[in-house]
Amino acid sequence: MNIIVCIKQVPDTQDVKMDPERGTLIREGVKSIVNPFDLYALEEGIRIKERTGKGTVVALTMGPPQAEEALKEAIAMGVDRGILITDKAFAGADTLATSYTLAKAIEKIGSPWVIVCGRQAIDGDTAQVGPELAAWLDVPQITYVSKILEIDEKRIKAERLTDYGYDVVEATVPCVITVNKEINEPRLPSLRGMMKAKRFKPEIWDSSSMDVDRKYIGLEGSPTRVIKIFAPPQKIGGQKHEGTPEELAKIIVKKFEELKII
C-alpha cells in the first residue's frame, strides 16, 4: 500500500522581485526549495502512515537532476522511498504532460493507496496537476483537503475547503488528494533524517524505465505553450496621510462617501 507524494522543486518566489525599470525579474541568488504546499503533502503522507500503522511513503518528483535535493528533504522528514523521474525528453512539459508522466510513474510504483499533492506549485500557480493526475489514473479526486477525517484500505473521508465553507467528502481508494495549508504543520527534519538524507541516493527513472507513450510527454505532450512573458501592470501608490486619528478617520470616511459605500 503506497502513499505516493508528488513534490516539485521550485524557485523561491519570495526572493523573486521585479525590476520596474527593466521590467524583468531580479533574482539575487534565488534558491530552489521544495514547493511549500508539497511540504504539507509530505507531512500528511507521513502522518497517514503514522496514524494507520500501514503504508510505505514514497516521494516522487519529476525534474532535472538537481531535483534530487527535494527528495533529500523528503527523506529527512521521514519518507521511506524517493524516486526521481528525469529525462531530457520530459523537459518543457506543461501540466498535462507532467501529470501524464507522473501517472505512468505511479503505475510503475504500483499498489497506490492514496496519492497526495500540494494544492499548487508557487511558480506555475495552476493547481492543475493533482486533478489531471486523477483523470489519467481514472481515480477519484478530493481537492483543497483541509483535514483527513478517516482513512483505511477501502476509503478516505476528508474535509475539503469550498468557497462557502467545507464539504465532507468520502471516496474509495486509490484516490488523489490535494492539500492546503490548513491540514497540518509540516515537521522539521530530524537529525537522524538529515543524516539519512546525506547518504541517500534516489531511484532514478527515465523515459525508457516507464511505459510511456512519447506523444504525451515533454514538449510534444504539452498542448499549451507560453508565448510571451511580461511584467504585470505596476500599481502606483497614492497619497499618504498622517495626522490625528480623528483627522485620518475623516479622510477615510470622505473617501467612502466618494466611492458610494456609505
Place this chain on the structure above:
Amino acid sequence: MIDYFLTEEEEIIKELARKIAEEKIKAKRAYYDETQEFPWDIVKIMAESDLFRIFIPEEYGGFGGGVMSLTVAVEELSRGCAGIALAYAGTALGTFPILLFGNEEQKKKYLPRIAEGELAAFALTEAQAGSDAGNIKTRAEKRGDYYVLNGTKQFITNGGEAGIYTVIALTNPEKGARGASAFIVEKGTPGLSFGKKENKLGIRASATREVIFQDCKIPKENLLGKEGMGFIIAMKTFDYSRPGVAAQALGIAQAALEEATKYAKERIQFDVPIANFQAIQHMLADMAIKLEAARALTYQVARNIDKGNTKITKESAMVKCLASDVAMEVTLNAVQIFGGYGYMKEYPVEKLMRDAKITQIYEGTNQIMRNIVASQLLKEVK
C-alpha cells in the same frame, strides 16, 4: 568568510538548529519574552528533531556528539532566542554530571529519557551561595537505603519544568565544601517542590525557580560518584558547560551584529544610510572583530574537550568570560546604532541586550572566571 572546518555531522546540526531558530523560534520569541511562558511547543520541536540526542552517547539513544556539536547547536538556537535556547542548553548542563560521573545503571535510566527530550536542570546555587558556592547549606542525610534532602536551591534554570535534577548537597557539613555530594532527583519525588517563577530582566522564556527540598527522600542509588565528590563533579561539569554559555553569548551577539548592520544600511540620516558614517562603521567593525575572536576561541576549547584534553579549566573560564563580555558590548552597541528605535520593544535589539547580561553572571560570574584564569596562570608560569 572564515571556515571552521566543521564535520559533516556538525554542519547538519548547525543547519537544523538554524532552521528551527528561523522557522519556529523567531516568530514566537517576542511572545515568550513578553509573557515569560515556558516554550513547550518549541521544546517539543527540538526533541522531535533529535537535538537532545546530540550530547547523549549512542548506547543510550543519542548520537554521541561532543561539546563542539552542542556548541554549534546552542549558538544557532540562541541566535533565534537565548531564553528559548536555554531550555535546551540548561538540560545539557543538568545532564553533564550524569554523563561524566554516572554509573551504568544511572546512565541507562536517565540518559535515554533526556535523549527523547525530557528536560534536566543543575541545582547548585543557593541564596547565600552564589560565587561562594562552597557556602551551600542544603543537606543530604543518609538514612538506611535513602538520602533525605533538606534545603532550598535558588535561581535554577528549568526549575519546575525539568523532570530530572542533578543536585549538589552536603552529606558531611563538617567538611565544608569537601563534604558535598551530587545526586539525581526526579520531579514528582515527595518533598520536592518549586518556588514561584522569577520575573527576570532577560532570557525571560527560560523558567528560573527555587527548588525546595523538604525531607525529600531519594534512593541511595541516586548518588552520583562517591560521597564527597560533589564539588569535583560541579567543577568538572562547568568545564564542559562553559563553552555552552559562550555559545549562547555568541548567538546573541551574532543576532545583534546582523540586526545592527542591516539597520545601518536602511536608516537614512543626513540623506545617506548611517552605514556610510565612519563612526558607525568602526562600531560595527569592533563588534565583528570581537565576535569572531570569541567564536574562534570557543570552538577551539570545545574541540579540545572533545579530543580528550581535560586540562582546559583555564581556557573554559576564559572563553565564557570573553564571549559574554563581547556579547554585552556588541548588544549595547547594537542598541546604540539603532538609536531611539533600539530603545523600543518593537525592535529586536533591546531584548538582545537584556538577554546578554546574564551570560556575564551565571555559571560563574566573570569575576570568578577571572579568578580562575589568574589562579591557573599563576600555577602554570614558574
Place this chain on the structure above:
Amino acid sequence: MPKRELRVIKENCTGCGVCEEVCPYNAIEVINGIAVVRDNCVFCGICVESCAFEALKLYEEKPEERTVPEGYSGVMTYAEVLNGELSRVSLEILSIARELAKRLNTNVTTLLIGHNIEKHAKALINHGADKVIVVDHSELNRFIDEKYAKIFVTAIEQFKPEVVIGGATAVGRALFPRVAALLKTGLTADCTEFDIEKETGLLLQTRPAFGGNIMATIKTEFTRPQMATVRPRVFKPLTPEERDGEIIKLEYEPHKESFVKQVLDVLITEGETVNLEDADIIVSGGRGVGSKENFKVIFDLAKELNAAVGASRAAVDAGWIPYAHQVGQTGKTVSPKIYIACGISGAIQHQVGMRSSDFIIAINKDPEAPIFDIADLGIVGDLFEVIPVLIKEIKKKKGE
C-alpha cells in the same frame, strides 16, 4: 518529436550576466564571458526578454505536421450553482464570453449542471448566453468532481466548442483540470485577460505566474477545446436584458464508475463571510493586529461596512484567525471594490492576492511599509486608534 532549445548567440553575448540574474531556475550562467545554458532550463523565456543584446533566442524545430481538430466552434461557459444560487462569476464570464464570441463570429453556450437548476437558465440567457445546456438530476445536487467531469466531457464532445471557460473558483479549479486531462487538451488557470490572435483565431490567455511577479500569455494550438479558468471579479457581468435563448436538456445517465464518491455533509461557515472572492469590501488584518482578541476591531469595522474579513499570512500563521480568511499567494486571491489593509506590511506574497482590487486603503503605523506602494489611499497611523474613531464616524454618517 519537436526539439526546443535556448540558444546563446555568441557574437552578441557580452557576458553581462543579466540573464543569470533573472533566471528563476539557476539554469543559465556566465562562464568565461559567455552565457551557458544548463540542462535544467524550462524554456520559460524570461532571460530572452531580459537580454539587452538579443543574444538569447528560443528555438523550436518545426513540429511534425499537426492539424487543428476539425469541427469545433463556439464559446462554452460553465455556470456554477452554490447552495442553490447562481454564482456571481458565472455571470462575469458571460461578458468576456460574449466578447470572444463576437470576435470569433460565433455564439455562447452555457453548461449548467445540478439539481433544480433550470430556473437559473433565464438569468444566464439574460446575461449573455445564447444556449443553456441543462443537466438536472437529484444525484447532481452536490458538486461531485468525477460525475460533473464526465457530463462536461459528454457535452463538449457533443457540442464541440472551440473555447471553454469557467470561473477559477474552488469548483472550477477542481473540475476544469480533470476535464482537460480526460480530453487531453490544454487548460490555462486563473486568467485575467483574453484576446483572439488575429491570424489564427486562437485564444490568447494571459495569467499571472511566479506568485504574480510576472504575467504569461499562453495559447493552445493543436488541441480542442481551448480551456481556461477565469479569475473572479476581473470581468464585470453585462447588464441583464430580456434576451432570447435556447434551453437544451441533456439526459444524465448515472455513470458506473469503478469507484464511489459522495458528499456526506456540507458545512457552511457561519457568521463572518468567508466567501472573500465574492465580497465587495474586504477589511483585512495583519501582523500589526497583534492577537486573536485584537482582531475584534477588524471584525467590528467589517460589520459596519458589511464587509468580509481577510488576513495576511502572518496573522493566520500566528493562529489569530483561520486559514479560510488568508489573502495572498498561498491563500485566496481577491479583487473587491475596496480592500482595507490594516496592520499589514504588504509583502509581495500578500500583494499578489489583493493588488487588483479597485481601491486599496492601507492603515499602518510604519510609513515605509511596502503596502503604501500599492495603496490608493495611505493612512499612516495606529489602527487601534484610527479604526475605533473611523467606526464612530461611519455610524454618525449612517445616522445611527
